[in-house]
Amino acid sequence: MKAAVIVFPGSNCDRDIQVALRQSMGSEPQMVWHKDADFDSVDLICLPGGFSYGDYLRCGAMSAKSPVMKEVIARANKGVPVLGICNGFQILAESGLVPGALMRNAGLKFVCRDLHLKVERNDSIFTSGYAAGQTIRIPVAHHDGNYFVDSEGLKALEDNNQVAFRYCGADGTVDLANNPNGSLNNIAGVYNAKGNVLGMMPHPERLCDAALGGTDGRAMFESLVAALS
Template identity: 90%
Template structure:
């Protein structure tokens, strides 16, 4: 399996994804600078977290227009799996690869802690090594993770099974109390209609080794390697 991690000016989780991929793949992912639209054919493209372009105008707005993203959109539309985490999710919404938008957290606070997620389905390349309905612990760190989509869009997401993860409590319940940022229906991550693009605010790459306090993020990368190798 070959993977690429796109690096924007202001990305700060690119190395974390690199380490997580290296661990699961047993080989090196390619690090692609955002101006290099002409990168190798790969089986997986990752858009990392961070503060690309300083979050100017809107989070992810500038990156969505960078040269490499035209190529990422074209490949995603051909079916190449794309994983966008945190700022990567914001970039995916800004370039229209996944529906909706990420707004300022409803309590206006930057939220930075481990929390729990309910895995909605495990029949995608991203989640095969989780169980459907499993409750996992994953860190979040964001100021703009309040997922919004209009009523029609929300219904379509729910009807098509495009919700990937929901913010949950430690006991697995999903309610307002377990919602850290005001996201509609506690949505923490969504798929595109074809299911080959996943955008999510939480950071699975930050919890892939025991030494970091947990491994609930690792099955995502192991799933991708198993599906794409």
């Protein structure tokens, strides 16, 4: 499997995902500077977390117009898997590769903590290593993760099973008490209609190493390696 990590000015989880990919792939992912639209053909494109362009306009809005994103969009439309985490999810939403938008957290504060996610389905290349309905522990670290989509869009997402993860309690309960940011229907991650693009606010790459406090993120990268190798 070959993977590329797109580095935008202000990306800061690029190394973290590089480490997680390296661990699961057993080889080096390619780090692609955002001005380099002409990067190698790869099996997976990752958009890392961070604060691209300082999040100064709207999170992800400027990166979505970056030269490299034209290429990412074209390849995604051809079916190349794309994973956007945190700021990467915001860029995907701003690019229109996944539906919806990420608004300021309902609590108006940055939130960094481990929380639980319910894996909605495991028939995807991203989640085959999990059980459907499994509860996993993954951290979030964001200021703007409040997922919103209009009511029609929400219905379509739910009807088409495009919700990838929902925030939940340790016992799997999906409710307001376990919603860290006000996201509609506790949505933590969504697929595009074809299922080859996943955007998620939580950071699976941060819990792939027992020394860091857990390994629940690892199955996502192993799933991708299994599907794309």
